[in-house]
Structure formats: C-alpha cells, structure tokens
Amino acid sequence: MSDFMGANTNVASYDQDYLEDLSKCVKWIREYHNWAHYESTNDYFKWDDFTQDQKGNNWPHHTKFIEKCNELGVNVLIDVLDLPEWIGKEDHIPNSSGDGSKATDYLERIEFVSQLVARYGSQKIDSSFLKTADKLSGLNYITYYEDDNEPDYWWWETKWPAEHYAKYCNAVHDGTGVQTNSKHPLLGIKTVDPNAKHVLAGLAKKDTVYLQKILDSSNGKVPFDVVNIHMYCTDDTNGYSPENEKYGFEKKLTPLLNWRDRTIPGMPFWMTEFGWDTYIDQNKQHSCTYIDFEQQANYLLRSYFILLKMGFEKAFMYMASDHNSHDTIKYASSGYFFDNRLAQKRKPSFYYQVLAQNILGSSIFKKVISFAEISGTNENYCFEFENSNKSEKIYVLWTRETNSSNDTGATSAYQLDLGFKPTSAYSVLPKDKHENGEKIDADINGKTINLKLTETPQFLIIYH
Numbered sequence: 001m002s003d004f005m006g007a008n009t010n011v012a013s014y015d016q017d018y019l020e021d022l023s024k025c026v027k028w029i030r031e032y033h034n035w036a037h038y039e040s041t042n043d044y045f046k047w048d049d050f051t052q053d054q055k056g057n058n059w060p061h062h063t064k065f066i067e068k069c070n071e072l073g074v075n076v077l078i079d080v081l082d083l084p085e086w087i088g089k090e091d092h093i094p095n096s097s098g099d100g101s102k103a104t105d106y107l108e109r110i111e112f113v114s115q116l117v118a119r120y121g122s123q124k125i126d127s128s129f130l131k132t133a134d135k136l137s138g139l140n141y142i143t144y145y146e147d148d149n150e151p152d153y154w155w156w157e158t159k160w161p162a163e164h165y166a167k168y169c170n171a172v173h174d175g176t177g178v179q180t181n182s183k184h185p186l187l188g189i190k191t192v193d194p195n196a197k198h199v200l201a202g203l204a205k206k207d208t209v210y211l212q213k214i215l216d217s218s219n220g221k222v223p224f225d226v227v228n229i230h231m232y233c234t235d236d237t238n239g240y241s242p243e244n245e246k247y248g249f250e251k252k253l254t255p256l257l258n259w260r261d262r263t264i265p266g267m268p269f270w271m272t273e274f275g276w277d278t279y280i281d282q283n284k285q286h287s288c289t290y291i292d293f294e295q296q297a298n299y300l301l302r303s304y305f306i307l308l309k310m311g312f313e314k315a316f317m318y319m320a321s322d323h324n325s326h327d328t329i330k331y332a333s334s335g336y337f338f339d340n341r342l343a344q345k346r347k348p349s350f351y352y353q354v355l356a357q358n359i360l361g362s363s364i365f366k367k368v369i370s371f372a373e374i375s376g377t378n379e380n381y382c383f384e385f386e387n388s389n390k391s392e393k394i395y396v397l398w399t400r401e402t403n404s405s406n407d408t409g410a411t412s413a414y415q416l417d418l419g420f421k422p423t424s425a426y427s428v429l430p431k432d433k434h435e436n437g438e439k440i441d442a443d444i445n446g447k448t449i450n451l452k453l454t455e456t457p458q459f460l461i462i463y464h
Contacts, residue, residue, distance in 0.1 A: 103177025121193030
C-alpha cells in the first residue's frame, strides 16, 4: 500500500521543513515542478544550488530536495508545468514558436524536460550534451515524469486542442517529430533514459474525448506509459463524500475505466489529484470542495480504498500543505498541514494518514469483502490486506448512510466471518493528535468478529 498512497507537494516541503513529516504519511509524492523556477532565463538551469540566472536568482534547492526524498524513502513523480516569461507570451500553452500545431513549436519545453531526465534518470549522459553548470547526470533518483498539467483546461483561452497536445506528447515522449542539434542536444524522455516512464499530463475532465483524440492523432502509437486523471467530488458549489451516488468516484469515473479496458487494456491509470478544502469563514463562505476537518480526514482515507478497488494503480491527494489556510478559494486549504504562516501545524487528516501508513504500508491488498453492502439505511465497506508473514491479516472497515451527501454520524453493527478462529485480534481507530491511534480489543465469537462501524475507517488486525 505504500506504493499506492501519494500526495501532491513541491520543493516548499523541503524549504519549509515539513518533508519529513510528510514522509510519515506517504511514500509517493507528485512534485509540482514549475518550469519558470528552474529555467527563468533561457539555458540557465537551476536544479543545483549555485547557478544564477541573469537576474541573480538561485532559489530553490531542488537537488537537495530530491536527495532528501531519496533519504526518506519517498518516490517522486515530477510534473513539469507552467512556463517562464522568456517564452514571450502570457498563454498557458508551452509552445515557444508557431501556433502549437507542430512538434517543433515545443522545442524549448521538450529540451527542459529532457535535461531534467538526464539529471535525475538512470543513464549517464555525455557532459557536452548537458546544459547544467554542474554537468550532473544519471543520479538515478527519478523514474516517472509527467509532461504537463491539465492540457484539457476548459476555462482557458486559448484552448490547447488535443490534436496539438498530441504533437507535444509524442515529441516529449521519444523525440517524434523533432530533431536534436547543437542547440537542442537532448530531446525526448525515452531517448534520454529508456528506463524512464512518461506520465500523461493529468486531465481535468472525466470523459474520454480528449484522450481518444490524443490516440487518434498519434498514428496508432500510444505516446505515454501512464494515464492520469484529476477528480474532486463536488457539484461546483459543495463538497461531497467519495462514495456519493451522484458526485462520487465510481459514478464519475467508471465509464473512463471501461474505455481504458476496451481501448488500451492494461494501461496504468493514476489519480493524481483529489481532495477537500477545510476552511469556512465567519460568513459561512467556503470553496466548492469544502467539508470539515474530521470529514476531510475520513474522506481522504476512504478515497484511497475506493480508488484501489476501482483499479487505479496510484492515488495522490491534493495538496500536502495548505496554500492559504484562511482563504475560501478552491484548493487553498486542502492539506494535511496548515500553511507556513501557521507553522505547518497538523490537521486530523495528518494523524489519520500516518496511522494508515504505519499499519498498511507494507501490506498487500487481497480483496474486497464488502462494498456498499446494505445494512438498514447504511452501507458497509470492508477491505482485506495481508502482510508478508501471512500470519497477520488487516481489515479496513467503515460505514456511511446511503444516499447521503456527507457524513451524518452513521454507525453500523457488522459481523466479519473470518472462516477460521483467530489467535488474537484488535482494532485501531484513527484519532486526532495521536499517530498510533486508539487501540480497542476485538469482540471475538469463534470465527466471527463483532464490530461497530463508524464513518471513520478502522483497522482490524487479526493473527492466526
């Protein structure tokens, strides 16, 4: 499970000294890697700690950040996004020439990604091809690289048509449509490092239209190794539970996964953004993903299990730390931590997730025992996990009120038939301010465990 649960963050987690705390929650992060931070002047690449561009700016310490992630056992998906001013336009589309209809229009962006892969990938590269001052390559820290973020934005003008994005996607994948030269000696993720994995830019929409157009524009080729999607459980006014019958994950994403199975079977699907905000002001104003602290803690945990059951290979909550803990703008207060002005203090969701990592991190998902199993006006959920020693089973269980928008305080009596008589059993309940939760002895009746389920997932530990 430690290979499944992730969070979004950026180099601030290192600069503001909460990366170590974050590593207790997740062992995968998706790093928002702003192109403008690292090449704010053309050909001045600042992943080291001393290169200064023409403006004399040498922030941030990116290589130290990646080294610290490696030290903490945290895997990194680098997501390259946005664009620097020297590209010469205020648009969001990273084409440095033309109208974006040709692969060569994206040469500068492709070069940036390729130099990034050369630095952190698995292959040593001829130093004459490297534009970094320190000429480092083959550090072997990063395998996964995401080429952009939400190219299917519907709120931007100009739109980035899928047919144009496909040109960029193919070129950044392996250099299709572009040619290396003395000015651009490295072009293409797979060309620079055949062991690297190219993650499609996270898509904002839940339909398959944009995805299908990418494939239709790629001459029979699949120019990526992983598809990823973003989803927030909202009606654009309020936040809803992850199981919600109208705005939950299964309702919105099942058609997309069915399309995957028909069109590109076996292709890994990642959820690289999901989450809920926690701030509401004195006038009861809030973002469209707002829920309270306890529900955020519950929903984040439950989301990992729902997405696991649906067939996603990884899931990254958004965002590890609040951007602004006292702002009603959407996604500003969706973290495990409050913002830096509040000293990165921990929310209940931090403690819930640390407990999940401690108990489930080394375990393997085995099967679903119950999923939305009706119990009166409620529905029950039960997932089974197993540790490598085979003598320990772990069950994750919760309940919710059927057809509820949000948690209502529902509880359910639940009997788990193990099929064997355990030698011992106990439950652990997540608890705010307690990384180890609250331990409760199990009610064992022969081969059956009698449980009281709440909307907070509990972890049942069985020995046999």
